[in-house]
Amino acid sequence: MKFHPIILLALLTVAACKDKPKPVVTSPPRPTTSTDGSRISFPDSVMMRAFTTQPARSGAIHTDFSAPGHVAAMVVRSSENPAERLVLFDDPGLSDNYTAILQHRINIQTERGNLERVKDLQAHGAASGKEVIEAQTQLANEEAAIISDEATLKLAGFDPEALRTARPNTILVVCEIPENQFGSIRRGLNCTLNFTAFPNERFAGRIDNVNDYVDNTTRQIKLRISVANPDGRLKAGMFATAEFGIKEAGQFITVSRDAIVTVQGRDYVFVRTAPQVIERRPVELGQQREDRVVVQNGLKESDQVVTANVLQLKGLSFGY
Template sequence: GDPAEEGPARALLAGARDRLRVLGLPETEIDALAAAGAPRPLLAVRAPLSGTVLESGIVTGDAAELGTSLFRLADPSTVWACLHIQERDLADVRPGAEAVLRVQAYPGEEFRGRLAFVGDAVDAATRTVEGRIELANPAGRLKPGMFVEATIATAGDRRALAVPESAVQDDAGRAIVFVRTGEATFVRRAVRTGERAGGFVEVLEGLAEGEAVAVSGGFLLKSEFHKESMRDDHGHD
């Protein structure tokens, strides 16, 4: 052929191959297209990574223009939990700290991970900083969009009064415990709770160190107290 024509043709071919590489086609398919000498009516589009399809931006029959987002993929074996860290806690929070997560879908279960990222900017409205916890999710039980509660191990180790989670009962929206006053007698006590971790609940107010609380049977005790309260109310009528 004419050398003057071969140069531009080679440049066009090289440019076409580069565009196909950008689209993710392997060299074997590019070579097969070049050998066929004609375009294919259908072309397989391969994802750059293995994962699960979270969103589809196209349906069968749609024309895909340059820059069109076809699918949104994610690898569910490792997930991020995004959270807001209070400004007052920043001095004690460090990337790499152990974190314990709880989700409403699996009551009583805990998922453990590490704080992978702490943002640099404080939100002016909430006075919080963005944080991100990374944790393994081999069974895929944690789903995108779930709400979580997280407890992060802090650098400032402090003493805390804590009781087993089973000792704290919900009574019309208030947290209560039953404090032992005798061999088989208890008094109901409202408490203010704090962080939860490892099956324990921090008690900020309402309980003193050394006081014994009912760890099991709290629901039955609450029922008995309600019965006593109803009898007292009827007695005053």
């Protein structure tokens, strides 16, 4: 059988292609992360080039102690009853809690009076022991309910009793300070506030309350600051920075502000611990000075802290 030359060439080409091995496709090497995300290992030094580092350094720092905050509530006079105070919260949930507390107080007074009345009736044979127990139960229920609402307000930085006696035309600013700086703060301390809405003005304030607990997650303590607001310019929800007139000086370890990531209220940096290994470190931060931030705990001097592409490391470490 004879083949046309063109057909023969085509057949030979197909046969050659069948005999040629297919190239093996390999995926590029990827970094590996430990189960808890705290340790990231890179397959080669080329990948590490993207994560430049700077050493954590110790030096003399002078900082003015300040803390961010926001106007969490306003106190105004009631238009219906000028002797009463209205508290306008920026959080509707807290408004519900405060309103419930006021109602519980009324109910408690009512139930106490009812219990005394039923006891008096029982003493004269006009009420049974069952009725006394029912009255006692109603009072106990109201007293238990108010405790829950009061606890919610206190967790948010408010003392329910102080709200009832707060001065009208006042705003209440809630700030948070790190646990390790708590020793510098006390109730009654005067402070100065700068509001984002009025950047060129300063407002005088006073610390009315320091919370009795430290947040387990953030290790922060809430402060409540009262500020006079006679003209009503300051509104609930506005952001502010409180300056406490306290200067801190000494030898502090600092890192670049670009090195810090925050996840669920906790601060972290990434440290190169080997030529191709980066580890996540939780840190406690102090005050910021220009582009450097004081690290109170979690680093030692000369630790190689990553300052570039830290968001990529955050994604590898935390999974997002």
